[in-house]
Amino acid sequence: MNRDQFREYITAFNADDWDGFSRFYAEDVLLDLGGKKQIRGRQGIVDFYKEVKAKIVETLVINKIVMDDEGLAADISTEFRALEDWPDFIAGEIKKGESIHIRSFIIYDINPAGQFQTIRSTRAPLGGV
Numbered sequence: 001m002n003r004d005q006f007r008e009y010i011t012a013f014n015a016d017d018w019d020g021f022s023r024f025y026a027e028d029v030l031l032d033l034g035g036k037k038q039i040r041g042r043q044g045i046v047d048f049y050k051e052v053k054a055k056i057v058e059t060l061v062i063n064k065i066v067m068d069d070e071g072l073a074a075d076i077s078t079e080f081r082a083l084e085d086w087p088d089f090i091a092g093e094i095k096k097g098e099s100i101h102i103r104s105f106i107i108y109d110i111n112p113a114g115q116f117q118t119i120r121s122t123r124a125p126l127g128g129v
Helices: 003-014 018-022 042-053
Strands: 025-033 038-040 056-067 071-082 099-110 116-123
Touching (some): 003 018, 003 056, 025 042, 038 042
Antiparallel strands (some): 025 038
């Protein structure tokens, strides 16, 4: 995994390229969404995002990447734009046409095969840093 590959991952995620972004996940990957939800397995993450992206256009923008051979930390800005009302959306209640903007710090543990083994995210404080 290198910076260009991470950017490729984000581009595929933003394009809803399921095969493109999921190839970066280990088969038994664990995704922790700020302690609100944990998803296990590559297919579990794909299934989760297929449900989300049927109702939300989610766009990630990389603000900063810090990495070494074992992991990557990213400061990411996200826009969630609602395609329909979703009162219990994980990022907060949202109505069709509205957007929610958040900033997250995400830690990716990278396995020896160069895939994400664990992904842990947390929201940045209001006002950012």
